[in-house]
Every structure is written in C-alpha cells, then in structure tokens.
Amino acid sequence: MKVKIVDVAKEANVSVATVSRVVNNIPLVNEETxxxxxxxxxxxxxxxNAIARSLKIQKTNTLGIMIPDITNPFYTEMVRGAEDVCGIYNYNIILSNTDFDHEKEQNSLGVxxxxxxxGIIYVGKHLTDELRDDLIDAPSEIVLGCVPDESGQLSGVLIDNEAAAYDLTIECLKMGHTKFAIFYDEYKEGYINQKRLQGIKKALGEWNVELDDDLVYFGSQSTLGGYHMMEEALASGREFTNVFCFNDQIALGAMRAAEDNGKVIPDDVSICGFNNFWIAEWTRPQITTVGQPMYDIGAIATRMLIKMCEKEERETKTVFVPYEMLMRNSVKNLKSE
Amino acid sequence: MKVKIVDVAKEANVSVATVSRVVNNIPLVNEETxxxxxxxxxxxxxxxNAIARSLKIQKTNTLGIMIPDITNPFYTEMVRGAEDVCGIYNYNIILSNTDFDHEKEQNSLGVxxxxxxxGIIYVGKHLTDELRDDLIDAPSEIVLGCVPDESGQLSGVLIDNEAAAYDLTIECLKMGHTKFAIFYDEYKEGYINQKRLQGIKKALGEWNVELDDDLVYFGSQSTLGGYHMMEEALASGREFTNVFCFNDQIALGAMRAAEDNGKVIPDDVSICGFNNFWIAEWTRPQITTVGQPMYDIGAIATRMLIKMCEKEERETKTVFVPYEMLMRNSVKNLKSE
DNA sequence: CTGAAAGCGCTTACAG
DNA sequence: CTGAAAGCGCTTACAG
Incomplete structure (x- = not known):
C-alpha cells in the first residue's frame, strides 16, 4: 500500500496540515516538529502524490510539446533544449508527435x-489559422517554435528565415553562381518554405538574376527525398551550378545523387544545406549551411513558457534568434578560377 | 473560467453522475438523456479534467521514459516507437534525459x-544494482530497454549483444581479418560493452586469433570520439586491418580520421559500426553494421509495459529481439585479393 | 505554531 | 435508468 500524508501525520503525531507544510517547505513550522x-x-x-497536489493547486508543472517528429534531428535538438530548462525549473515534458498532420495536431492539443x-509548445513548419485559433482558446499558456503567429496573438521563437535565405543567396551570388536549383519541403505553401523562397528571390532580384521555376522542387524532407530531387533536376537537362536545400539531410541526399551521376561536388555542382545538423561537418565535402540554434530555440521557448505559467510575464512577443552562415566546401567559388 | 462536470450537469438538468457516465461511455444511460x-x-x-480523473481512478495513463539522451539517434528512434504505441493505447509519455548520470537517474525516477x-521504461547501457533495487521498489510498473535485469526480477527488451558481436566478428574473420582494433564506449564496465567484448573474444578464440589489448579503446560515444580513437590507434603504430566500433557515429568519425591520415577505407582499414543509424547507408563507403531494431525495441517495451499497467499480464520476461548483419562496403574481403 | 475542515474535479458503489 | 454521497490525496484559508 502506498503511504500517504495521513500516514506520516499519524506517525509523527501531527496533523496532515503540518506534514504538508514541511513537505512544501513552508516556514512557520516549529523546528522540533x-x-x-x-x-x-x-x-x-x-x-x-503530485496528481493530488496538482488537482488542488491547479498547476501540474508539466508542459506539453507538440512536435512533428522527434526522429528529425532538428526537432530532437529542440526537445533536448526544452527538457533541459524544464529540469531547472522543475517541470516535466509530455511529448507528442504530430507528423505534420492536422488531425493529429488537434488530437494532441486536446490531450x-x-x-x-x-503550457504547451507548438512546433511546426506552418501554423494554420484554425489551429492558431484553437491554441488561443486553449486554457494552457502557449509558445510557438519555428513558426510565428502572424496575427501577433501568440508568442514564438524562431529565426528570420527570409533574412537567412537572403544572406545565403547573396554569398552564393558573390561566388559567381547564377543558375540555381531549389530542393525544398513538400509542404509547398508552408510558412518556412515561403519565407525562405522570398529571401532567395529578393537576393536574386537585387542581382538581376533569373530563377528557373522548373528547377524548384518540393519533395520529401529526407535524404532519400534529396536524392530523388537531384536525380530529377539532373534528368531535366536544365542548367544549374548551385542548389539550395531545405535542410542538411536533403543536401546529403542531393550530394549522393550527384556523385552517383558522375558529378563532383562542388566542382560540377555546389550544394547548400540548412540547419547545421551535426552530420554537415562530417560529410566530404563538408556542407555549407545556415546554422540554426535548434537547442536554443527549444530552451528559450521553454523559458518563456514557464515564465508565462508562473505569471511573471504576460506580454506576447516573437523572438528572433540569430542564425549563422557556415560557408564550407560544398559550394565552389567560381570567381577564383 | 473552465467549465466542469457540474456545469454541464446543470445545463442538461441531470446529475454529475450521469454526465460522468456519458463522458466515459458507460452504457445503461437512457438514449434521450x-x-x-x-x-x-x-x-x-x-x-x-484528466488530473481529477486520475486521482479518483488511481491511473494516469501516462508512462515515464528514462533515456540517456534523446539527442542520440539510437534513443530517439526508441522514443518514437514508444510514442507511437502510446498513441494507440491512449497513453502519454513523460520524457526524462538521464545522461548516463546515476544521480539524474535517481531524480528522474523519483519525479x-x-x-x-x-509505468516506467528505463533505457540505458548498464543497470546498477542500486538502481535496479529502486526500480523494483517503485510503485510503477517497469520495463527495461537495451539492458536486462540479470537477477530476473524486471522485464526487458533488447538484442543479444554478445551473439551480435560474435556474428559480426565471425564475418570479419571469414573475410580474412585477424588484426582488430576496438573503439567502444567510455563506460568500460558497462553491460553492453562487456557483452559485445565477450562476443568478439569468443569468436576470436574459436579462430585462434589474438586480440591486441592495446588496441581496445573506450572513448567518447560520438563521431568526434571515434575520430580521436582512430588517431590514437594510428599513432600507436600497432597493426590492425579492421575496427569494431560501438556505434555508427563512432565508425563515421573513425573513417574520417583514417582518411585524414591518408588511409583509404576499406582498402587500408576496414570499419564496422553498430545499430544501423540511417547515416550508415549514406556514407561512402557505406558502413557495415549490425542492424538493431531501435524503433521496435521502444514499441515492444511500451506494449509490454501497457499490458502490465492494465494487469493483463504479470509474468516478467526478457525479450530478445532479432538483429541483422548488414555487410556493406566499409569492410574489405581480404580473401578475394 | 498547529489543526479541523473545506474543496480541487472527478468516479462509482449504493439505493431507489 | 438516475442521483446523493463518499472519497481519491493533497493544500490552505481560517481560527485558535
């Protein structure tokens, strides 16, 4: 039988109230008792029993985290960041995989x-209006990760995707590239895709460089997806010297497909990833990519959320965290030939 | 204000008992009401309110999962497997990273x-007697992942590490390798290290091949760790044609270090990984490894645990799941020269 | 400084 | 078929 507060009260010859006080470290208890x-x-x-306590005090000290897929290293890092700050503040995390599936998202939220x-952290690559409204109506505090609420009602933490894609594009333009392919995520209209595309187009516009729309692919967000997109791009016969990939896994797949088709990276084709998943440093050539502070995004979002839960802070805001340009050797400098 | 059961009772002009019955789908309620x-x-x-319900029925439908580090792809996959079966049975998971730290493990368990x-799933690479006893004393149901309770009191699911290492070694011996290095995990006395070492030694014994103990390294379980171990091994000047790595990340690092030292894989040195992390297929050469069904281990452990929680099953058992020999091209067949 | 008592939001025998 | 009431294990005003 589990022992409960009344058992220790009897044992100590005091009331349950007193036991509760010492358990919760409330002062004004005689040292001796x-x-x-x-x-x-x-x-x-x-x-x-934390459940009983939670019911009484109306606070569970647990956070929910809705994430597309824990198996994607990008999200894994975020979860780790979230977990670590939870540890500091004495919270726990309930994990929920949503697989970019709207129905699963609704279910998760409900549970x-x-x-x-x-509090709940919502992470995704696009926030639909419908889910946004549900999130706003939810009684839990909410913070978004990687995606903002453009209506400004929900707090969020993410990088400026447009600026990052812009910067990366400028770097490639500076190195003499003018023919680009794009291997992006299959959720074509998704927020992140769109922002990054805007960034690329802005840079190209400034340099008066045309983008061949037939070389913009929206495929499966995986190494195999990257492999296939590169195969298609190559088969199309269209010209490109550089490809922007949605993430480093896609970039790796693209590299392999190019190699399997007799191309040398970066001499024949240059490749850029995104995120700086650790593997990007260990490929040969190493992948040029945009470093996104995945761990920090999770950690910061969690810290904000906990503050909201403890009512220390009520203002809603979108935090843009810094990203980093990691120019490595999967992109060739055409100017130095 | 959150609406509670009494509010809907008033609204519907019935008692809270009736509302509770329809919410929980208990029959014997008049269709009309x-x-x-x-x-x-x-x-x-x-x-x-699930918390209130849990308090009353003494069941939370949540499982805890203690895992060294969600960031390690091996554990990530397990968590995904666990999460997916939780979804089926209507359970949730509280995640807890323990970092192979005994104190953190105790804390986690307490929380x-x-x-x-x-129920709680404990995953690690070694189960100390002390923690084992705490697990046994815990009021929650317990299932172990990746590590067994050799005293037979706790259920577990894992592969037969000794047999897997044995099989892999035999394959390498058949290909003519006789000089081995080993890049294992830093927790030298850990269960998994020890079992795998036994498997290797058993195979070598059968083939009358000596193991050079100076080529057995216990280093950091990461790509960088693998890199360093290879550097050391190479610097030692000792001879080896093949190295057994604790996992595929270490194998990748080892490959890079060898290459950076002018070696060609597998011509100059062969490398074996373990686990079949997806990256192993995408390196060049692809990494020969032992496929461990990480997702399944998580899923099976969870299913067992849920059954125990629902009292359908009380027998404790250790389940050995099958592993797979994945002979790829990071190991050279010396016989075919 | 300490205790009796109410109440957090549910479920479930029990009685009708 | 339905409801009144007890109780799950805590916390916390309130009174003393």
Whole structure:
C-alpha cells in the first residue's frame, strides 16, 4: 500500500496540515516538529502524490510539446533544449508527435489540455489559422517554435528565415553562381518554405538574376527525398551550378545523387544545406549551411513558457534568434578560377 | 473560467453522475438523456479534467521514459516507437534525459513516481544494482530497454549483444581479418560493452586469433570520439586491418580520421559500426553494421509495459529481439585479393 | 505554531 | 435508468 500524508501525520503525531507544510517547505513550522515530521517521512518512505497536489493547486508543472517528429534531428535538438530548462525549473515534458498532420495536431492539443499542461509548445513548419485559433482558446499558456503567429496573438521563437535565405543567396551570388536549383519541403505553401523562397528571390532580384521555376522542387524532407530531387533536376537537362536545400539531410541526399551521376561536388555542382545538423561537418565535402540554434530555440521557448505559467510575464512577443552562415566546401567559388 | 462536470450537469438538468457516465461511455444511460448531455457538453465546451480523473481512478495513463539522451539517434528512434504505441493505447509519455548520470537517474525516477506514472521504461547501457533495487521498489510498473535485469526480477527488451558481436566478428574473420582494433564506449564496465567484448573474444578464440589489448579503446560515444580513437590507434603504430566500433557515429568519425591520415577505407582499414543509424547507408563507403531494431525495441517495451499497467499480464520476461548483419562496403574481403 | 475542515474535479458503489 | 454521497490525496484559508 502506498503511504500517504495521513500516514506520516499519524506517525509523527501531527496533523496532515503540518506534514504538508514541511513537505512544501513552508516556514512557520516549529523546528522540533519539523524534525519529527521529517523522520516520519523517512521512516514511512512517504512520496507526495503530485496528481493530488496538482488537482488542488491547479498547476501540474508539466508542459506539453507538440512536435512533428522527434526522429528529425532538428526537432530532437529542440526537445533536448526544452527538457533541459524544464529540469531547472522543475517541470516535466509530455511529448507528442504530430507528423505534420492536422488531425493529429488537434488530437494532441486536446490531450495536452485534458492533462492540464500548464503550457504547451507548438512546433511546426506552418501554423494554420484554425489551429492558431484553437491554441488561443486553449486554457494552457502557449509558445510557438519555428513558426510565428502572424496575427501577433501568440508568442514564438524562431529565426528570420527570409533574412537567412537572403544572406545565403547573396554569398552564393558573390561566388559567381547564377543558375540555381531549389530542393525544398513538400509542404509547398508552408510558412518556412515561403519565407525562405522570398529571401532567395529578393537576393536574386537585387542581382538581376533569373530563377528557373522548373528547377524548384518540393519533395520529401529526407535524404532519400534529396536524392530523388537531384536525380530529377539532373534528368531535366536544365542548367544549374548551385542548389539550395531545405535542410542538411536533403543536401546529403542531393550530394549522393550527384556523385552517383558522375558529378563532383562542388566542382560540377555546389550544394547548400540548412540547419547545421551535426552530420554537415562530417560529410566530404563538408556542407555549407545556415546554422540554426535548434537547442536554443527549444530552451528559450521553454523559458518563456514557464515564465508565462508562473505569471511573471504576460506580454506576447516573437523572438528572433540569430542564425549563422557556415560557408564550407560544398559550394565552389567560381570567381577564383 | 473552465467549465466542469457540474456545469454541464446543470445545463442538461441531470446529475454529475450521469454526465460522468456519458463522458466515459458507460452504457445503461437512457438514449434521450444521453443526447441531452452530449448537447450540453458541446454547448458548454466541456473538457474533462484528466488530473481529477486520475486521482479518483488511481491511473494516469501516462508512462515515464528514462533515456540517456534523446539527442542520440539510437534513443530517439526508441522514443518514437514508444510514442507511437502510446498513441494507440491512449497513453502519454513523460520524457526524462538521464545522461548516463546515476544521480539524474535517481531524480528522474523519483519525479516519475511522484507524477504517478502507471509505468516506467528505463533505457540505458548498464543497470546498477542500486538502481535496479529502486526500480523494483517503485510503485510503477517497469520495463527495461537495451539492458536486462540479470537477477530476473524486471522485464526487458533488447538484442543479444554478445551473439551480435560474435556474428559480426565471425564475418570479419571469414573475410580474412585477424588484426582488430576496438573503439567502444567510455563506460568500460558497462553491460553492453562487456557483452559485445565477450562476443568478439569468443569468436576470436574459436579462430585462434589474438586480440591486441592495446588496441581496445573506450572513448567518447560520438563521431568526434571515434575520430580521436582512430588517431590514437594510428599513432600507436600497432597493426590492425579492421575496427569494431560501438556505434555508427563512432565508425563515421573513425573513417574520417583514417582518411585524414591518408588511409583509404576499406582498402587500408576496414570499419564496422553498430545499430544501423540511417547515416550508415549514406556514407561512402557505406558502413557495415549490425542492424538493431531501435524503433521496435521502444514499441515492444511500451506494449509490454501497457499490458502490465492494465494487469493483463504479470509474468516478467526478457525479450530478445532479432538483429541483422548488414555487410556493406566499409569492410574489405581480404580473401578475394 | 498547529489543526479541523473545506474543496480541487472527478468516479462509482449504493439505493431507489 | 438516475442521483446523493463518499472519497481519491493533497493544500490552505481560517481560527485558535
């Protein structure tokens, strides 16, 4: 039988109120009785029941995190960041994979709310209006990751995707590239795709460089997806010297497909990734990419969320975290020939 | 204000008991009143409070999962498997990273127990006697992942590490290798290290091949760790034609270090990984490795655990799941020269 | 400084 | 078929 507060109260010859006070470290308990209670706790092996406590105080100290797929290293890092700050503040995380599936997202949200999560982090590559409204209506506090609420009602933390894609494009233009292919995510209209595309187009516009729309692919966000997109691009017979990939996994697949078709990277074709998944440093050539502070995004979002849960902060804001240009050797400098 | 069961009871003009019955789909409710209640629920937007329910029924439908580091792809896959079967059975997962740190493990366990997890999955590379005892004493159901309870008191699911290492070694011996290096995990005395080492030694014994103990390294379980171990091995001047790595990340690092030192893989040195992390297929050469069904281990462990939580099953058992020999081209067949 | 008592939001025998 | 009431294990005003 599990021992409960009343058992230790009996053991220590005090009321349950007193036991509760010492368990929760509320002062104004006589030192001597405190000792007695502590002893009784040890003797009985009492462990407080957090569920009962939560019901009473209307706070669970648990956060929900809705994430497309924990298996994607990008999201994994975010979860780790979230977990680590939860550890500091004494919170726990309930994990929920949503697979970019709108129905699963709704379900997840429902469950996390039912389980009375104090706060919920929503991570995705696009926030539909419908889900945004549900999030706003939810009784839990909400912070978004990687995607903003453009209506300004929900807080979020992410990088400026447009600026990052712009910067990367400029770098490639400077190195003499003018023929580009793009291997992006299959969720074509998704927020992240769109922002990055805008960034690329802005840079190209400034340099008066045309983008061949037939070389813009929206494929599966995986190494195999990257492989296939490169095969298609090559088969199209269209000319390109550089490809922008949605992430480093796609870039790796693209590299392999190019190699399997007799191309040398970066001499025959240059490749850019995104995110700086650790593998990007270990490929040969190393992948030029945009470093996104994935761990930090998770950590910052969580810290914001916890502050909201503890009512220290009520203002909603979108935090843009810095990204980093990592020019490595999968992109050739055509100017130095 | 959150709406609760009494609010919908008023709205529908019934007792809370009746509302509870329709919410929980307990039959013996008049069809007509059921309709009325359903309507009231919709109208009020009532969402049951799972915390209150849990307190009453003494079941939370949440599982805890203690895992060294979600960031390690091996564990990530397991968590995904666990999460997916949780989805089927209507459970949720509280995640806890333990970083191979004994103190963190104790803390995690305490928190998960306090939060009344119905069951807990412990994943690690070694189970200390002390933690084992704590696990046994815990009021939650327990299943181990990747590591067994050799005292037979706790259920677990894992591969037969000794047999897998043995098989892999035999394959390499058949290909003519006789000089081996080993790049294993830094937790030297850990269960997994030890079992795999036994498997290797058994195979070598059968073939009358000596193992050079100076070529057995216990380093950091990462690509960089693998890089360093290879550097050391090479610098030692000792002879080896093949190295067994603890996992594929280490193997990748080892490959890079060898290459950076002018070696060609597999012509100058052959490399074996372990686990079949997806990257192993995308390196060039592809990494010969032992496929471990990481997702399945998570899924099976979770299914077992849920069955225990629902008292359908009480017998404790250790399940060995099959592994797979993936002979790719990072190992050279010396016989075919 | 300490205790009696109400109440958090549910479920479920029990009685009708 | 339905409801009144007890109780899950805590916390916390309130009174003393």
């Amino acid at each position: 405190k000792e007695r209670v502590l002893e009784a706790i040890k003797k009985t092996g009492y462990k407080p 996390l709310v039912e389980k009375q999560c104090d | 059921k309709e009325r209640v359903l309507e009231a629920i919709k109208k009020t937007g009532y969402k049951p 998960l127990v306090e939060k009344q997890c119905d």
